[in-house]
Amino acid sequence: MSAAADTSAEPPLVRFEDIDKTYDGEHLVVRSLNLDISRGEFLTLLGPSGSGKTTSLMMLAGFETPTDGEIYLNGKPIRNMPPHxxxxxxxxxxYALFPHMTVAENLAFPLQVRRIGRAETAERVARAMAMVKLEALAQRHPGQLSGGQQQRVALARALVFNPQLVLMDEPLGALDKRLREHMQMEIKRLHQDTGITVVYVTHDQSEALTMSDRIAVFNDGVIQQIAAPDTLYERPVNSFVANFIGENNTLSGQVEHREGRHGTVRLAGGELVEALLISPRANGATALSIRPERVRLLAPDADPGTDNRLSGRLRDIVYLGDHALALLDLPGTTDFMVRLQAGEQAGLTRGQDVTIAFAAEHCRALDPV
Structure with missing residues (x-):
């Protein structure tokens, strides 16, 4: 699947062209990768373990070599160019910080390797420390810093020599939830302030949605979809993307009628549902994708209007602070989710019969799972 960015007058900073990667000569961990990365973009490679995202990053860094194909940086082939x-x-x-060096010495190291003069090195180090707000810790060693402070030093060291591109491989994986969320905002701020191009690898879909200009969703060595976060969430092109990005309901059925992009699907219990037919494979068996916030619980005598309407039973309510999830038993599934706003769960009891409604435009017929 080609995943090249929309072409424009300015050529991409990075281009992956027909990239394959195998370690054993048989199994391709990356297959037919075509991807353009624009200057100044924050692109996240997202996917489960073994999907090919980290291998793609390592090939761009120069720590792995493609089996086939070419990678271009600024229009120049770099397949055989050493990382440095x-x-x-x-x-x-x-973090990969040098434990025997102070914060300032860690930041100065990549400049010394590039033979930058002492005065300019001191100026760049001071600027980098100010960028991540660590000026007061210049003489401390990594072992004297918290995890978040060490991550800031690692970020500053990656930026101090003014690279054209920064690669980040699961950089926040070792941090606790609160610090992780704070660092997400810090990295996003640094990206906006510097205009640097960032390629970021994570398996955390909420992290990808929070930080990225575009997200490339990997599975089995192939980009399944590449798009802006809201497009991936609202308009997934297949069942893998729908289920990997955010919370999702899946109902299996058979397409009975098609008229353009719209169709009628018969569910396992015999109910008919109107849906958007997204997948070209949605001609017979299909999986319907419906986001929990697109579903509403109906009062007993409410008119659903033109929406789809299904009946089920309330199995449980999960309280999540600013909202709750109602878990329903429907024909063919026992974990259908409806997102409730604060207070909407009042009066609901486990085991009661309920009716739900959702619009055809929010019901996407994808490939069967």
């Missing part, structure tokens, strides 16, 4: 000549910054999950 690519002018790329790297941030890893384990």
């Amino acid at each position: 000549r690519r002018n790329i910054g790297m941030v890893f999950q384990n």
Whole structure:
């Protein structure tokens, strides 16, 4: 599947062209990868373990070599270029700081390797420390810093030599939830302030949605879909993307009638549902994708209007603070989710019969699962 960005007058900073990667000569961990990355973009490679996202990042960094195909940086082929000549910054999950060096010395190291003069090095180090708000910790060693502070140093070190591209491999994986969310905002701020191009690898879909300009969703070595976060969430092109990005309801059925992009699907219990027919494979068996917030619980005598209407039983209510999830037993599924706003769960009891409604435009017929 081609995943090239929309072409424009300005050529992409990075281009993956027909990239294959195998370690054993048989199984391709990356298959036919075509991907353009624009200058100044924050692109996230998202997917489960073993999907090919980290291998793709390592090939761009120069730590892995493609089996076939070519990678271009600024229009120049770099497949055989060593990592240190690519002018790329790297941030890893384990920070990779030198424990015997102070914060200032860690930041100065990549400048010294590039033979930058002492005065300019001092100026760049001071600027980088100010960027991540660590000026007061310049003389501390990594072992004297918290995890969040170490991650800030790692970020500053990746930016201090003004790279054209920064690669981040699960950089927040070792942090607790609150600090992780704070660092997401910090990284996004740094990206906006510097205009640097960032390629970010994570398996955390909420992190990808929060930070990215575009997200490339990987599975089995192939990009399943690449788009802006809201497009991926609202308009997934297949069942893998629908189920990997955010919470999703899946109902299996058979397409009975098609008229353009709209169709009628018969569910396992015999109910008929109107849906958008997204997948070209949605001609017989299909999986319907419906987001929990697109479903509403109907009062007993309410008119659903033109919406689809299904009956089921309330199995449980999960309280999540600012909202709750109603879990329903419907024909063919026992975990159908309806998102309730605060207070909407009042009066609901486990085991009661309920009716739900959702619009055809929010029901997407995708490939069967």
